[in-house]
Amino acid sequence: MxxxxxxxxxxxxxxxxxxxxxxxxxxIMRVFAVGSWSHFGSLVVSLAMLGFGVAxxxxxxxxxxxxxxxxxxxxxxxxxxxxxxxGANLLAQVLPFNAIxxxxxxxxxxxxxxxxxxxxxxxxxxxxxxxxVFRQGCNQFNRLYFxxxxxxxxxxxxxxxxxxxxxxxxLLAVPLALWLLALxxxxxxxxxxxxxxxxxxxxxxxxxxxxxxxxxxxxPDIAVSQYKxxxxxxNFPDAKQLYRDVSPFGDLQVYAxxxxxxxxxxxxxxxxxxxxxxxxxxxxxxxDGDGPEGIMRALPPEDAKYYNYLPAYYxxxxxxxxxxxxxxxxxxxxxxxxxxxxxxxxxxAENNPAVLRAFHDPSLAEVTGNILANPKISVVPYDGRxxxxxxxxxYDVIDFTLADSVGLSNPGGFAISERYAYTAEAIAxxxxxxxxxxxxxxxxxxxxxxxxxxxxxxxxxxxxARLVGADPAKSFFVSESYLSTTTVLxxxxxxxxxxxxxxSKQTTDLSFDEVYSPGFAFYPAAADGILTQYRASVFxxxxxxxxxxxxxxxxxxxxxxxxxASDVPSTTLARLFWQDLIxxxxxxxxxxxxxxxxxxxxxxxxxxAYVRPQDLALTLDRLDILQDDWGYLLxxxxxxxxxxxxxxxxxxxxxxGGQALREQITTAPAAxxxxxxxxxxxxxxxxxxxxxxxRALTNPTISAAIVISGMLVFSGVGSLVSERxxxxxxxxxxxxxxxxxxVLAVAAAGISPILDAxxxxxxTLRALLCLGLTxxxxxxxxxxxxxxxxxxxxxxxxRLFVWAWGINGCTSVVGAAAVPLIAVTTGLSSVLLLAxxxxxxxxxxFLAMSRRR
Numbered sequence: 001m002x003x004x005x006x007x008x009x010x011x012x013x014x015x016x017x018x019x020x021x022x023x024x025x026x027x028i029m030r031v032f033a034v035g036s037w038s039h040f041g042s043l044v045v046s047l048a049m050l051g052f053g054v055a056x057x058x059x060x061x062x063x064x065x066x067x068x069x070x071x072x073x074x075x076x077x078x079x080x081x082x083x084x085x086x087g088a089n090l091l092a093q094v095l096p097f098n099a100i101x102x103x104x105x106x107x108x109x110x111x112x113x114x115x116x117x118x119x120x121x122x123x124x125x126x127x128x129x130x131x132x133v134f135r136q137g138c139n140q141f142n143r144l145y146f147x148x149x150x151x152x153x154x155x156x157x158x159x160x161x162x163x164x165x166x167x168x169x170x171l172l173a174v175p176l177a178l179w180l181l182a183l184x185x186x187x188x189x190x191x192x193x194x195x196x197x198x199x200x201x202x203x204x205x206x207x208x209x210x211x212x213x214x215x216x217x218x219x220p221d222i223a224v225s226q227y228k229x230x231x232x233x234x235n236f237p238d239a240k241q242l243y244r245d246v247s248p249f250g251d252l253q254v255y256a257x258x259x260x261x262x263x264x265x266x267x268x269x270x271x272x273x274x275x276x277x278x279x280x281x282x283x284x285x286x287x288d289g290d291g292p293e294g295i296m297r298a299l300p301p302e303d304a305k306y307y308n309y310l311p312a313y314y315x316x317x318x319x320x321x322x323x324x325x326x327x328x329x330x331x332x333x334x335x336x337x338x339x340x341x342x343x344x345x346x347x348x349a350e351n352n353p354a355v356l357r358a359f360h361d362p363s364l365a366e367v368t369g370n371i372l373a374n375p376k377i378s379v380v381p382y383d384g385r386x387x388x389x390x391x392x393x394x395y396d397v398i399d400f401t402l403a404d405s406v407g408l409s410n411p412g413g414f415a416i417s418e419r420y421a422y423t424a425e426a427i428a429x430x431x432x433x434x435x436x437x438x439x440x441x442x443x444x445x446x447x448x449x450x451x452x453x454x455x456x457x458x459x460x461x462x463x464x465a466r467l468v469g470a471d472p473a474k475s476f477f478v479s480e481s482y483l484s485t486t487t488v489l490x491x492x493x494x495x496x497x498x499x500x501x502x503x504s505k506q507t508t509d510l511s512f513d514e515v516y517s518p519g520f521a522f523y524p525a526a527a528d529g530i531l532t533q534y535r536a537s538v539f540x541x542x543x544x545x546x547x548x549x550x551x552x553x554x555x556x557x558x559x560x561x562x563x564x565a566s567d568v569p570s571t572t573l574a575r576l577f578w579q580d581l582i583x584x585x586x587x588x589x590x591x592x593x594x595x596x597x598x599x600x601x602x603x604x605x606x607x608x609a610y611v612r613p614q615d616l617a618l619t620l621d622r623l624d625i626l627q628d629d630w631g632y633l634l635x636x637x638x639x640x641x642x643x644x645x646x647x648x649x650x651x652x653x654x655x656x657g658g659q660a661l662r663e664q665i666t667t668a669p670a671a672x673x674x675x676x677x678x679x680x681x682x683x684x685x686x687x688x689x690x691x692x693x694x695r696a697l698t699n700p701t702i703s704a705a706i707v708i709s710g711m712l713v714f715s716g717v718g719s720l721v722s723e724r725x726x727x728x729x730x731x732x733x734x735x736x737x738x739x740x741x742x743v744l745a746v747a748a749a750g751i752s753p754i755l756d757a758x759x760x761x762x763x764t765l766r767a768l769l770c771l772g773l774t775x776x777x778x779x780x781x782x783x784x785x786x787x788x789x790x791x792x793x794x795x796x797x798x799r800l801f802v803w804a805w806g807i808n809g810c811t812s813v814v815g816a817a818a819v820p821l822i823a824v825t826t827g828l829s830s831v832l833l834l835a836x837x838x839x840x841x842x843x844x845x846f847l848a849m850s851r852r853r
Contacts, residue, residue, distance in 0.1 A: 004070075004136040006144065009189030014133060014144055015151025016182035017078065021048060021126050022152040022708065023159045023175035024085055028119055030168040030701075031089065033288045034251055035096065035222045049683075049812040050642075051123030053649040055131045056806020060653040063135075063802070070132050071190075077129040078186055079199070081122050082179045082206040088118040089172060090213055096223035127809075135802050138793035142723040142786045149716030149782065151178075156709035160702065163248040168288075169221030176207045230289040233257065242283060243363055248701045249354045250287040254295070254364065260284055262294025263310075264333065264402045265443060265485035267510035270309035277303060283367050285331050285358065293331035298369035307337045309510060311487040312401040314479075315441040316341035317506045318491070318499055322396030323347075327384035327421065327430065328403040329355065332371055338399065339376065346377050347395070349384030351698040353763075356381060383698045385426045386759025394435040401443040402485070416608045416631040416820050418694050422457065423600045427464035434492040446486040450534050451570050452628055453607045454486050455577055455597035459590065461488050462581040463599040470494075473582045478515040479507045482568055486515075494518070513571045516578035530573050535594045538625065539618045602695070602752060603827035608632045613825070632824060639817040646810035650676075653803050670848035675804045677845060678785050679811035680818075681838035685744065685777060686711055687819040688831035693770045696755040697763075706767055710774035711781070718782020722790075729791045730850050733784060734843045740780045741836040747777060748832035784839075788846065 025048050059066060066073060095118075097111035130148065137144055159174045166173060180203035187196040214221045224231050233239055236257035243254040260282045263270075281299065284292030299306060307313055312334050316322070324343045326334050329350035338346045350356055356379065358364055359372050372379060380387045388398075403421065420426060430440050442461065446454050458478070465472045474494035480486040491499065500517045507514050514520065573589075577597075580589035590597050595610040609632045611619055619626055619633060626633065650672060686707060693703040751773065758766050785808060792801045822831055 006133070006137045006140060007189060009185050010133070010137075011143060011147040013078075013182045013186035013189065014130065015147040015154075016178045016185060017081070017126055017129060017151070018148040019151040019155025019158070020081065020175040020178035020182060021123065022155045022712075023178055024122060024172065026156070026159045026705070027168075027171040027175060028089075030163075030171050031092075031222055034168045035093075035224050035289075036228075048123045049809045049816065050645065050649075051120055052127040052131070052809030053646065053806050053813065054124055055127035056802050056809065057649050057652050058128065059131045059135060059802045060806070061656055066132055066135070070136055074129055074132055074186070077125045077132075078179075078183050079202065080125045081129070082176055082183075082203055084125060085122040085172060085175060085179070086206055086210045086213070088121055089210075090217075090219060092118050093214070093220050093223040096225070131802060131805065134789075134805065138789070138801050141790050141793060141801075142719055145786045145789075146716045146720040149712045149719060153709040153712030153714075153716065156705050156712065160248055160705040160709075163246065163701070165246075167244075167246045168251050170211070172210060173207065176203070176210060179203060180207070224289055228289040229284070229291040230255070230286040233260070233284055233286065233292065236260070242367065243358055243361060245354050245357055247354050248705070249352045249699055250701075251289070252352075252354045252358060253286050254283055254358060254367075255286070255292075256280070256283040256367070260292070260294075262292060262296070262331075262333075264294065265311040265481060265487075266306075267309040267481070267512065269509065269511050270306060274306045274309065275303055277306065285355075287352070287354075294333055295331045295364075295368060296333055296336055297367055298336075304340050307340045310337055311443045311479075311481075311485050311510075311512075312337040312399060312441070313341060314443075314487050314489055314503065314506065315397045315399065315439040316343075317502050318439055319396050323394075323435070324397045324399060325349070325384070325388070325393075325395040325433070327388075327398065327400040329379075330403060332359070332368065334399045334401045335371065335377065338397070339374065343376065343397070346374075347380060347393075348377060349380040349382065349387055351381075351383040353381065382763070383421070383759065385421050385429060386696070386698075386756075388433040389429045389756060390760045391433070393433070394438065395433060396435050396438045398430050398433060398438070398440045400430065401441065402445065404445070416606060416635070416824060417700065418605045418691055419600060419607055420602065420605050420695050420698075422460060422607070423602050423605050424460050424463040424467060425602045427461055428467040431464060431468045431470065431490060431492070436492060438492045440490040441487065443485050443487045445484075446480050447483055448628060449483065449570055450538060450594065451573065452595050452597075452610045454480075454574070455590075455593065455595070456600060456607060456610075457486075458488070458574070458577055458581060459597050460599040461490065465490065474518050476578075476582075477503045477517045478574075478578060479503075479510075479512045480515050480571065480574060481510075481512045482571065486574075515571065515574045516582070520575075522575050522579055530569055530576060531589065531592050531594070533569060534573065538594050538622070539615065601827075603829050604824065605828075606824045609824040632821075635817055635821050639814065639821060642813045642817045646814050649810050650807050653806075670845050671800065671804055672807055674788065674842050674845035674849050675785075675807040676811040677838040677842035678788075679808035680815045681740075681835045681842070682711075682715075682781055682785075682808075683812040683815035684819050684831055684835040684838065685781070687816060688823070688828060688835065689774065691823060691828055691831075692751055692755065693773075695752075696758055696766050697770060702767065703770075706770050707774060710771045711778040714775045714778035715782035718779040719786040720782075722783040722787045729787050730847070733787055733846055736780060736783050736787075737839050737843045737846070740777060740784070741839045743777045743780060744832050744836035744839070747773075748829050748836070751832075752829075784842065784846075788849075791850065 092115050095111055095114050097108050097115055134141060134144055155174070155178060159171070162171065162174045180200060183199040183203055184196045187199050213219065230253060233255040236259045238259070239255055239257045241253060242256050245252045258279045261277075262282045262284065277299070281297050283295045285295055286292055310333070316338070321342055321344045324338045324346045326338065326346060326348040329335060329348040335346055335348055356372070359368055371377065400421070427442070434440060444454065444457055448454065461476070462472050465475055470490075471494060475490050477489040477495060477500065478486070489503065495518055500519070504514060504517065576589045596612050600606065608629065610629045611626065611633065616636065623630070623633065654668060689707045689711075690700065690704045693707055694700050697703045697706065754773070758769055761769070789801055789804060792804065819831055822834060
């Protein structure tokens with residue numbers, strides 16, 4: 001192979017195309033988020049990294065032919081990226097898959113595979129281009145890799161800025177613009193201006209097709225599932241879009257229709273005691289199509305009794321003229337309820353600036369009654385959890401009502417996302433911010449049968465009470481409405497007899513079920529029947545349905561359980577669960593229930609992984625009844641597929657690469673281990689920090705952009721500096737790998753207090769500090785890959801060079817699927833420790849790989 005010397009134009013082209021790849025990943029995530037229920041981040045990252053793995057195999061197997069034709073081949077590959085990105089996205093809207101029916105409808109599996117292959121194509125041609133350039137300029141790899149990483153990192157920040165001006169259906173304009181620059185710069189590197197100008201014209205035509213093709217071909221810009229909230233709103237005959245705002249915080253839209261009725265948890269008794277609400281009272285707010293978050297017009301005084309029938313009214317049964325804090329403003333219903341209940345003042349927190357902009361916008365002032373201008377209201381423009389952890393103010397009522405319009409487990413969405421606002425530490429923070437005798441009221445959706453997230457939530461609030469030194473037995477009142485909502489009230493200092501009587505009366509007036517209160521009479525002996533029943537309904541043969549009487553078991557038929565004759569099993573289970581939480585019965589209900597119900601913590605902030613590990617094998621023939629845990633189960637399937645694909649792609653060059661390759665690869669196991677550890681370690685840190693930084697940044701999109709950009713830029717600088725090491729690599733690289741492992745171990749222990757401390761800073765300062773926190777580890781992590789590949793190139797192992805690059809990509813595919821599983825099962829702190837272990841393991845692997853042949 002003849003070495004090629006690439007100049008500035010080539011380096012800039014590499015940076016622009018690498019940036020286009022990152023921008024395309026983020027753009028596809030936004031398309032998935034708006035069209036379906038999840039950004040499918042693991043899927044998109046896997047697509048990109050799998051493209052690099054496949055490309056390395058093709059380059060290794062066709063090395064001689066590529067060496068002869070690399071110049072025209074790179075141009076054709078570069079030309080193909082833009083049309084493939086546009087065509088793949090357009091066809092994906094024609095062939096959309098519906099995540100809800102992925103299990104029940106076999107055709108959806110094929111649709112998912114079609115989408116996977118369509119979106120893989122542009123990543124594959126980009127990876128082939130980059131791989132060929134890296135191979136031809138392998139002795140310049142440090143500089144080319146620097147251009148690749150810097151371009152990728154800068155593009156991450158560029159696409160983040162573009163989200164403020166481009167809607168999701170136009171966001172692919174960013175990778176296309178970067179592709180245009182890459183095409184022109186690459187052609188210019190070969191001299192002359194005619195071909196660069198012709199390439200620019202071709203790219204502009206492709207971009208015009210991206211904008212015009214949907215309307216010309218009558219194809220939706222983004223095929224939004226008909227089961228998303230915004231799809232229902234658009235189908236109302238008189239639907240009207242009142243407002244739209246696009247930003248990294250989501251695509252926020254507000255619709256009005258006379259058909260909209262938003263009454264979260266409203267008692268059925270309201271129909272008999274409250275006049276019919278006027279038509280047009282509600283409008284719906286949707287973020288990335290999810291919702292609605294109900295925005296309520298101001299009601300006339302004669303209709304104000306409506307608020308008394310909402311679960312959000314519970315704390316005002318006990319408190320008069322309270323000082324109120326609303327943890328998440330949302331659509332404002334909790335705030336309106338507090339004002340109508342006579343609150344002396346209401347402080348609201350809202351971490352989404354797009355929501356606050358919407359409520360300040362003149363076009364919505366008439367709808368909202370300009371509620372934020374109310375003199376009783378003050379606004380905290382960031383996460384309520386972070387504010388309460390820092391403030392010295394104390395409140396009579398802290399309200400956290402139905403902050404998640406689609407439910408905690410996000411059924412059908414497959415998203416495993418961090419819920420820091422619901423962790424034991426967060427709820428303990430709310431409890432500490434109460435004034436003496438103050439009341440914390442948390443209402444969540446209770447739509448699951450069998451119950452899952454509700455039981456996790458119960459366990460979490462009980463754990464939070466113990467964290468603040470309260471007696472759970474005396475402090476809680478719990479009520480629920482079957483398949484509607486659950487409300488948990490916590491009173492500082494404990495509930496009095498009069499408090500319990502007033503709350504019990506309110507529960508009776510609403511026809512809700514009382515689940516727990518101090519002194520609530522209940523007989524835990526019913527546990528055996530209920531727990532056996534639920535296990536049989538999920539993993540049995542269906543002969544003992546959970547819908548049967550709670551007293552079906554002969555051991556419980558004569559037990560005088562309050563309301564047992566009419567209670568559904570989930571209510572009885574909830575009561576049993578609270579008895580276990582409060583009193584610690586000998587037969588542990590929590591441990592024996594069919595689903596895991598361990599409390600959420602800052603280290604494991606997930607309403608997910610309900611299926612216990614020992615039961616995973618039992619889920620294969622009944623996935624249709626486990627929708628709330630599909631995200632967790634599908635990650636296991638993704639990990640298995642990624643593992644098989646990675647092994648195949650790593651071994652194929654060894655099997656088919658011929659004698660020339662096998663002669664170079666004299667230490668194949670060591671090379672696989674070394675570059676595999678680097679790929680696994682890097683992606684583990686990246687995905688782990690995205691989850692960690694969401695704690696302070698409160699938005700996964702911005703967290704991802706900050707982490708990805710920061711890591712790539714600082715790693716790029718490390719790659720450039722590493723150019724000085726090849727001559728001393730065998731001595732210096734093990735020390736660098738040890739330093740990386742040490743930094744990651746320190747970060748695992750120390751990053752959480754830092755993120756908690758900066759929670760009340762301005763958003764810009766928080767983002768900049770998080771960017772800076774990536775620097776130490778990312779800078780050092782830029783050395784091992786570039787140094788080792790440069791070392792291989794200098795030692796004449798050019799085929800091993802490309803194969804090793806592919807190993808790194810393949811193990812990154814595995815890591816992208818494995819990291820969320822590790823986080824939900826063992827905690828986020830273990831993610832960084834795993835990465836540290838991977839870098840430690842790469843030390844003996846490098847020493848073995850670098851032995852003289």
